[in-house]
Amino acid sequence: MDTDVxxxxxxxxxxxxxxxxxxxxxxxxxxxxxxxxxxxxxxxEEVAQDALVRAFRxxxxxxxxxxxxxxxxxxxASITVNLARNRRRRVxxxxxxxxxxxxxxxxxxxxxxxxxxxxxxxxxxxxxxELASLLLRLTPAVRSAIVLRHVDGxxxxxxxxxxxxxxxxxxxxVHRGLRExxxxxxxxxxxxxxxxxxxxxxRLLPTLEAVR
Amino acid sequence: xxxxxxxxxxxxxxxxxxxASLRDLRVAAPASVGYGALVEAGLADRYATIETPLGLVFxxxxxxxxxxxxxxxxxxxxxxxxxxxxxREVQAADALPDALSGAIRRRLDGDRRARISLDLxxxxxxxxxxxxxxLEIPRGEVRPYGWIAAEIGKPKAVRAVGTALAHxxxxxxxxxxxxxxxxxxxxxxSMGGPDAKRRILAAExxxxxxxxxxxxxxxxxxxxxxxxxxxxxxxxxxxxxxxRHRVTFxxxxxxxxxxxxxxxxxxxxxxxxxx
Numbered sequence: 001m002d003t004d005v006x007x008x009x010x011x012x013x014x015x016x017x018x019x020x021x022x023x024x025x026x027x028x029x030x031x032x033x034x035x036x037x038x039x040x041x042x043x044x045e046e047v048a049q050d051a052l053v054r055a056f057r058x059x060x061x062x063x064x065x066x067x068x069x070x071x072x073x074x075x076x077a078s079i080t081v082n083l084a085r086n087r088r089r090r091v092x093x094x095x096x097x098x099x100x101x102x103x104x105x106x107x108x109x110x111x112x113x114x115x116x117x118x119x120x121x122x123x124x125x126x127x128x129x130e131l132a133s134l135l136l137r138l139t140p141a142v143r144s145a146i147v148l149r150h151v152d153g154x155x156x157x158x159x160x161x162x163x164x165x166x167x168x169x170x171x172x173x174v175h176r177g178l179r180e181x182x183x184x185x186x187x188x189x190x191x192x193x194x195x196x197x198x199x200x201x202x203r204l205l206p207t208l209e210a211v212r
Numbered sequence: 213x214x215x216x217x218x219x220x221x222x223x224x225x226x227x228x229x230x231x232a233s234l235r236d237l238r239v240a241a242p243a244s245v246g247y248g249a250l251v252e253a254g255l256a257d258r259y260a261t262i263e264t265p266l267g268l269v270f271x272x273x274x275x276x277x278x279x280x281x282x283x284x285x286x287x288x289x290x291x292x293x294x295x296x297x298x299x300r301e302v303q304a305a306d307a308l309p310d311a312l313s314g315a316i317r318r319r320l321d322g323d324r325r326a327r328i329s330l331d332l333x334x335x336x337x338x339x340x341x342x343x344x345x346x347l348e349i350p351r352g353e354v355r356p357y358g359w360i361a362a363e364i365g366k367p368k369a370v371r372a373v374g375t376a377l378a379h380x381x382x383x384x385x386x387x388x389x390x391x392x393x394x395x396x397x398x399x400x401x402s403m404g405g406p407d408a409k410r411r412i413l414a415a416e417x418x419x420x421x422x423x424x425x426x427x428x429x430x431x432x433x434x435x436x437x438x439x440x441x442x443x444x445x446x447x448x449x450x451x452x453x454x455x456r457h458r459v460t461f462x463x464x465x466x467x468x469x470x471x472x473x474x475x476x477x478x479x480x481x482x483x484x485x486x487x
Binding site for chain 2: 016019023036045048124132135146
């Protein structure tokens with residue numbers, strides 16, 4: 001992106017002076033990535049903020065040439081994904097597997113200041129909620145590929161760079177993710193489960209789909 | 213469901229709709245995300261109120277440390293002064309971070325081990341040396357401006373020490389109130405003049421009236437006729453000396469002539485060099 005190249009050059013000249021623009025340009029996408037990976041607003045806020053701060057500190061340790069050569073979109077995405085992965089590990093320790101809580105959290109998407117929510121129809125919001133909760137049922141690897149490629153809109157090459165995986169792997173994971181999401185969207189609504197009944201692990205979903 | 217449609221069409225329309233719906237999952241970040249990052253980076257600040265012996269004060273901080281302490285006033289007025297003086301954005305927070313308010317509390321209670329990071333960017337090395345030295349003065353004790361000047365190796369810069377202390381951006385945290393005039397009088401104070409300075413010193417257990425009364429009679433140092441050690445009058449060692457053994461001196465030279473050596477804790481010797 002041209003604006004990112006210009007921004008990287010300004011950051012290379014003076015990190016402190018240009019950093020507020022980096023925050024303004026990238027905070028929404030980093031928050032969205034974290035939110036869709038984790039499904040929890042509070043966790044996503046912390047991860048997005050932490051990602052910005054880590055980028056700031058990293059750039060303070062980089063020589064100028066390295067900063068101006070940064071591809072900001074994939075670079076910032078990769079910091080966010082890594083922080084979200086560590087956060088998820090801690091969340092997993094906290095919550096028994098199969099708990100409904102992450103899904104319920106995912107469905108809760110309250111209005112935030114500055115969002116043009118009234119323009120979004122109720123139907124569309126319902127779809128967003130459902131899709132957000134379904135994303136959390138994908139395996140972490142597939143989910144991160146889908147979130148970067150289709151929620152954030154990175155190219156295949158940028159997604160591969162951000163996730164440190166070969167492009168071919170990303171292509172397969174995105175394909176698989178879309179297929180699984182379609183399957184989940186077509187499936188009849190899940191009956192309300194008690195928290196004792198564990199959710200089927202995401203990797204079993206294609207099998208269930210085939211059975212159906 | 214649309215299972216009656218030909219599978220190819222179905223999967224195509226679903227796929228396009230799905231990708232559009234995924235793009236729709238982008239949302240705006242709450243304002244706290246971006247501002248919080250700027251604060252952590254030290255490019256913006258937050259502030260909140262804490263209770264002190266001088267009443268409510270505003271404490272501003274960022275990821276580098278405490279940046280500003282001032283008597284609580286009108287918020288709009290404070291924010292304007294902060295932006296103009298410090299040159300950064302500042303926003304009100306509900307409260308100080310627990311660790312920070314706890315550390316400030318402990319420091320006000322006299323615990324010099326309580327670590328508080330300070331953001332003193334934009335100040336001169338001389339000012340920072342003066343403030344760092346003031347941090348060494350124990351609670352409830354005072355030292356003259358000349359002592360700081362001598363201790364930081366600028367014995368002639370007594371007036372500049374006074375100016376630096378007047379510009380202390382973090383009073384109470386850096387106890388500039390524990391630095392007094394070399395004639396023993398209380399002197400000026402940025403947090404509300406000499407009366408406020410007397411109040412905070414009294415809250416720390418110092419009898420300021422007795423201190424000033426004795427200073428008015430020309431007393432500058434106190435010694436013990438059993439140890440033959442001479443101290444600043446508020447040094448904790450000096451205050452342990454019983455009335456029967458307490459001797460006073462108008463100058464360090466007078467003490468030296470009487471065969472007294474300077475206390476190793478409050479180090480009045482450096483003041484002699486300054487004189």
